[in-house]
């Protein structure tokens with residue numbers, strides 16, 4: 616019995632180390648809980664993408680596919696890595712990006728984005744959620760709450776069931792308001808670097824407000840109040856116009872036609 620207190624100390628220490636090493640910092644300096652490895656997040660993202668594909672048919676419109684691929688390609692070239700882009704045939708005004716390099720765009724979104732720059736703003740925003748580790752943080756928080764930290768941080772890795780649970784959480788859990796503001800800032804920067812006009816970002820959210828008309832699409836559901844968001848996106852412009860002009864000067868002039 617004398618070993619109990621000792622054992623307890625070890626367990627506590629291990630848990631503490633797990634928690635300390637599990638804290639990450641987002642690109643704009645916010646602290647996040649990170650209990651799921653990048654490899655596990657990718658597996659969850661890929662599983663979630665598979666189930667989205669089962670739920671919603673792809674768009675067979677070649678023109679639409681070319682257009683969205685062109686815009687997404689210009690954005691992802693800036694961040695590197697392999698990204699798969701699927702255009703879903705659905706009236707929903709929505710788009711998403713998942714860990715593991717997956718991007719989904721619903722054809723309904725194209726009725727709201729007035730030009731390639733506005734579509735670039737949405738895809739930049741979604742990709743920024745992934746790059747900033749927002750999905751990893753929200754899955755970590757929820758899985759830690761449901762399963763406990765020690766299970767998650769065990770050296771044996773995650774069972775297929777846990778990956779499946781994480782994939783579901785990826786699809787269900789909304790981003791926080793803080794995540795949304797951060798993705799706005801990073802996404803607008805990303806679109807400017809890719810040669811899309813950052814002045815179109817506030818205009819996009821104006822269109823989005825009009826289109827949502829009371830029943831907000833998922834893209835808007837947890838987002839900051841539209842007027843604050845538009846104000847913030849406008850406030851970034853003096854800093855981003857030189858980034859945009861530099862990109863254009865370097866030959867980054869996306870020419871994607873709807």
Ligand SMILES: [Zn+2]
Nearest residue numbers: 740790795798
């Ligand atoms: Zn968002």
